[in-house]
Amino acid sequence: MRVSRRIVTSLLMLSACAGGSSSSPNILRLALINDPILNPVLAPDVGSVLVNKVIFPGLVRPDEQLRPSPDLATSWTVSEDGKVYTFALRRGVKWHDGVPFTSRDVQYTFEQIRDPRAGGFLWSDYTAVERVETPDSFTVRFVLKTPVAAFLTLLGYNSGIIPEHAFHGKPVADNTGFNRGKPIGTGPFRVVGAVPGSSLTLEANPDYYGPKPGLAGLIFKLVPDANAQIAALRAGELDLVTLEPASFPGVRDVNGIAIRQATVPQHYFVGFNQRLPLFKPALVRRALDLAVNRQAIIDGVLKGAADLPVGTIPVALGQWFADSLPRAATDTVEALRLLGLAGWKRGADGRLRTARGELFQFTLRVDKGNPSREQSALALQQDWKAIGMDVSIETVEFAALVRDDLQPGKFDAILIWWTTPPDPDQYSYYVTGQINNNVAYSNRVVDSLLSAGRGETDTIRRRAIYHAFQATERADPPVLVLYYPREIQAMTSRLTGFPKLGIRDALRHVERFSLLPR
Amino acid sequence: MSGFGFFTRRLVQGLLILWIVTTATFVLMHLAPGGPAMLADPKLGPVERAAIEARLGINLPLPAQYLAWHRNLLAGDLGQSYLYQTPAGQTVLARVPNTLLLAGSALLLSLLIAVPFGIRAGLNPGGPTDRALDLVSFAALSLPTFWYGIVLIMIFAAVGHLLPAGGVATPGLETSVIDRLRHLILPVAVLSLPITAELYRYVRTGIVSVANAPHIPAARAKGLSEREITRKHLLRNALLPILTVIGLQAPMLVGGAAITETVFSWPGMGRLGVEAALGRDYPVVMATTLAVAVAVVGVNIVLDLLYRWFDPRLRIE
Numbered sequence: 001m002r003v004s005r006r007i008v009t010s011l012l013m014l015s016a017c018a019g020g021s022s023s024s025p026n027i028l029r030l031a032l033i034n035d036p037i038l039n040p041v042l043a044p045d046v047g048s049v050l051v052n053k054v055i056f057p058g059l060v061r062p063d064e065q066l067r068p069s070p071d072l073a074t075s076w077t078v079s080e081d082g083k084v085y086t087f088a089l090r091r092g093v094k095w096h097d098g099v100p101f102t103s104r105d106v107q108y109t110f111e112q113i114r115d116p117r118a119g120g121f122l123w124s125d126y127t128a129v130e131r132v133e134t135p136d137s138f139t140v141r142f143v144l145k146t147p148v149a150a151f152l153t154l155l156g157y158n159s160g161i162i163p164e165h166a167f168h169g170k171p172v173a174d175n176t177g178f179n180r181g182k183p184i185g186t187g188p189f190r191v192v193g194a195v196p197g198s199s200l201t202l203e204a205n206p207d208y209y210g211p212k213p214g215l216a217g218l219i220f221k222l223v224p225d226a227n228a229q230i231a232a233l234r235a236g237e238l239d240l241v242t243l244e245p246a247s248f249p250g251v252r253d254v255n256g257i258a259i260r261q262a263t264v265p266q267h268y269f270v271g272f273n274q275r276l277p278l279f280k281p282a283l284v285r286r287a288l289d290l291a292v293n294r295q296a297i298i299d300g301v302l303k304g305a306a307d308l309p310v311g312t313i314p315v316a317l318g319q320w321f322a323d324s325l326p327r328a329a330t331d332t333v334e335a336l337r338l339l340g341l342a343g344w345k346r347g348a349d350g351r352l353r354t355a356r357g358e359l360f361q362f363t364l365r366v367d368k369g370n371p372s373r374e375q376s377a378l379a380l381q382q383d384w385k386a387i388g389m390d391v392s393i394e395t396v397e398f399a400a401l402v403r404d405d406l407q408p409g410k411f412d413a414i415l416i417w418w419t420t421p422p423d424p425d426q427y428s429y430y431v432t433g434q435i436n437n438n439v440a441y442s443n444r445v446v447d448s449l450l451s452a453g454r455g456e457t458d459t460i461r462r463r464a465i466y467h468a469f470q471a472t473e474r475a476d477p478p479v480l481v482l483y484y485p486r487e488i489q490a491m492t493s494r495l496t497g498f499p500k501l502g503i504r505d506a507l508r509h510v511e512r513f514s515l516l517p518r
Numbered sequence: 519m520s521g522f523g524f525f526t527r528r529l530v531q532g533l534l535i536l537w538i539v540t541t542a543t544f545v546l547m548h549l550a551p552g553g554p555a556m557l558a559d560p561k562l563g564p565v566e567r568a569a570i571e572a573r574l575g576i577n578l579p580l581p582a583q584y585l586a587w588h589r590n591l592l593a594g595d596l597g598q599s600y601l602y603q604t605p606a607g608q609t610v611l612a613r614v615p616n617t618l619l620l621a622g623s624a625l626l627l628s629l630l631i632a633v634p635f636g637i638r639a640g641l642n643p644g645g646p647t648d649r650a651l652d653l654v655s656f657a658a659l660s661l662p663t664f665w666y667g668i669v670l671i672m673i674f675a676a677v678g679h680l681l682p683a684g685g686v687a688t689p690g691l692e693t694s695v696i697d698r699l700r701h702l703i704l705p706v707a708v709l710s711l712p713i714t715a716e717l718y719r720y721v722r723t724g725i726v727s728v729a730n731a732p733h734i735p736a737a738r739a740k741g742l743s744e745r746e747i748t749r750k751h752l753l754r755n756a757l758l759p760i761l762t763v764i765g766l767q768a769p770m771l772v773g774g775a776a777i778t779e780t781v782f783s784w785p786g787m788g789r790l791g792v793e794a795a796l797g798r799d800y801p802v803v804m805a806t807t808l809a810v811a812v813a814v815v816g817v818n819i820v821l822d823l824l825y826r827w828f829d830p831r832l833r834i835e
Contacts, residue, residue: 223783
């Protein structure tokens, strides 16, 4: 027993010493769920995207209203026809290894992005680019095949610039040393250490071209479990995490932790497969829409962390969102009237039938394991059952849902979401026959509005086009927009300078972050 | 049979097991719905999809992929991880020290607790200690790791601020033994709990059954002291099966600590394997499976050899 007492004593000593040493001053610690790929051209996942925003600035960056503002480019001009963008690059910028940044790096980055074999994920954003020219070391000219109104927004979204000299002409994906350990960017922080599976340490870049970073460094810690992230935040080992609504109670009213909600450019929706005769009529899709009690889902499932929708353009998009249109509302009487017009009558048993006695039956698919989405699906099922529809739910792993159901168009109804750049261009999602139009929606007015909107460079005219698009969506909804989620951010109340944006966009302003002394 | 012949035969059997395990994994992995996580981006168009599939080599028919895996294995190449874009073999090997540290500490702690308590309870079956430990060990076996782990983190890290909530070391701090030990305490406590309970039950049962064997009264009749009976005739016979139990625990310790590793953000092989399986990172799934299978087969061969050394009866043909 004497031995075990000694063990206990030494364990206690261990736990007592150096309790707070982990919280070095002015270093912000953030959570990641997996090892990031430190290359904006290759990175497919959210975690990598976050880290890369800190290391690799783009030509422009979104400001607090998500409008493009200068970054590696100090100014730009657009030709009359909207097809030639000429950027004046910032002079005196150095890569993290001291090599000067030039127009050739920009050209190289877009060569990699536009080569599908390079393994990048940004290819489809830049299909309209015909060529990238470098008239001199500090000028870059993009020549487009057709005008792209979203072009500046796309440049500021995920398109960080990478250094040509670091790749020696070899494929970008093969440079494991760069992509996994020692990336070279031009951003306010540079990587000084990477421990696979554990953490990534960055320090302020003394040569940064912008304002001197307010933080001495950043640490990205790998904490894969959401509950463990919250525990680490409460233990003072993480300074900022984003949460699922279900985790709200774990951080609310905790001393020293501030909770914020930010609107983000996402829309969650139920897609109805319009290849099926059941969902073809707009009347039926409008009825499905009117039957849903969104407020109950937002309050009950999402703990209030979402906004009622108008159409597929979320409120986070500011001026592009049609604020003047009414938000979606519940009206089961109207829903049943519309269904009646489409040939569906409720029988004595309360179930909807056609004149030939067919039942209104379909399966709603949702990805497995996310409580908010699984519970939303259950609430939807109840709402539709209440007006006589026969709805079953199937949960499928996300990767299988996307690859085996969504993309081949093999589903009745699917609960999923789109995360978009902060631009209203939804051409690829809702124009007839486009690659992301998985629900096979087709409306000629929408086709012409979305085609016109993507090329319109005049902001006022462009806004009118997208507001008209949202009005058209009310009469013929492409999908049932469920809500616009808000990102729930739990952070130490010592953190200042964090803009009112989702973390993806907020990290583009990381040099303004700072931690108040304890 | 000579020790050497025995060893070679076990080695050949081991290789056969490895082949069966990897083949089964390959088949199951491709039978599962979905595909590599990087292809799960709903925005991907057909051009990007085809380019990615070609780069990963998953556009080839399955038998060709299966043969290619073996061909590359013989050349010492386990392929490139899809998720990490690093060589799969190297990615798995980098996690081995963390896994050995966690698993080794947990096993050691379990033995230190389970053996003395098991002996104590087994020598007085039905006594108050036995009954109390019976309850405790069943409770320990039934605690779900993810819940118990989070509870410990909340108590010792979030509220008590005594121990770190996770990770192997404090990032940005110089490596120190104390820092490493502090990070080790909670995950070891969680991982070793069910193992301790299980080992305890085996030790106790072993003692009880040997105590009732005829050779014990015989030794007593011979006039040996109780102390000597316990030491020479009881413990030696009763503790041998523990070796087998340790062998059974090996796969759980090496590959199955995934939940503990996830809750405590511990970069071990279990978590790597689960993440690879969820992300359909085929090369890493194969490499992890191979590593765990090698470890299990290796441990069992060593245990068999130890058995022959401990138990002279096994050396006689």
